[in-house]
Amino acid sequence: MGYQTLLVERADGIATITLNRPEARNALDLAMRREMLGVLDEIEADPTARVVILTGAGGHFCSGGDVKTMRTRHTAAEGRGRVELLNRLVLRLVSFPLPTIAMVDGYAVGAGSNLALCCDLIVASDRAKFGELFCKIGLAVDGGGTWLLPRVVGLARAKELVFTGDVVDAAEAARLGLVNRVVPSAELETATRALAAKIAAGPPLALRLDKQMLNRAVATDLGGALEAEASSQGLAIASDDHREGVAAFFDKRPPKFTGR
Secondary structure, eight states: OOOSSEEEEEETTEEEEEEOOGGGTTOOOHHHHHHHHHHHHHHHTOTTOOEEEEEESTTOSBOOSOGGGGSSOOOHHHHHHHHHHHHHHHHHHHTOSSOEEEEEOSEEETHHHHHHHHSSEEEEETTOEEEOGGGGGTOOOOTTHHHHHHHHHOHHHHHHHHHHOOEEEHHHHHHHTSOSEEEOGGGHHHHHHHHHHHHHTSOHHHHHHHHHHHHHHTTSOHHHHHHHHHHHHHHHHTSHHHHHHHHHHHHTSOOOOOOO
8 A cells, every 4th residue: 555654664573654755854754654453453453563663764763743834823722633633643643552662863852852762662863862952833732741851850840841842862862761872873774783682582472461551550550460461461371372382392492483
């Protein structure tokens, strides 16, 4: 299927979504938001998919909202409608059943920074830059930033980044815990795909359950987390993947998980 704003590739259990508006530093226009929702539905329906990589074309990840469309003054209702579409994408990506990795080169700012935070892991190049730039153009934070950012860097740091609109480089992003890894720009794709392949070789059912539990743990207590673990382990222990994992352990060979 062809897309206007995205490139989609699938190979070896890894689905790669590339934001493809390089002339606008991959700004998240309405068409891209709609197409992203459709692509995620397609990937979830693909039984061979194990991991999703989200990246951007043209040397940048995403510059956030399309500022060119902001020259026209919008009503509050119009603004809310635009963000509600973005909210659907945020919820879909954060709760997506497969592990997701943001592969970030260049700018990931505004909603683009928060789009990266929607992914489970972020691998950044040494030339990546992150920033909550909303205040620079008189806007409030969107893209899930008010929920995602404090959980990664802490409330005080999140407030500083939001109130100042400061852009941080890859080294500072790593120090703050915004990203999982920083690698040289020339090695970004190789390093990200190696990480994705390592995860793709894991047990799909168990990883899906783990992601669900980790996401929910931030909003529950220990008792709720333990109950979720018992329920999830009940499903995992009865799976073919568990049987295969145990067999591979005793056979001293890599397991071949199927997701069943």
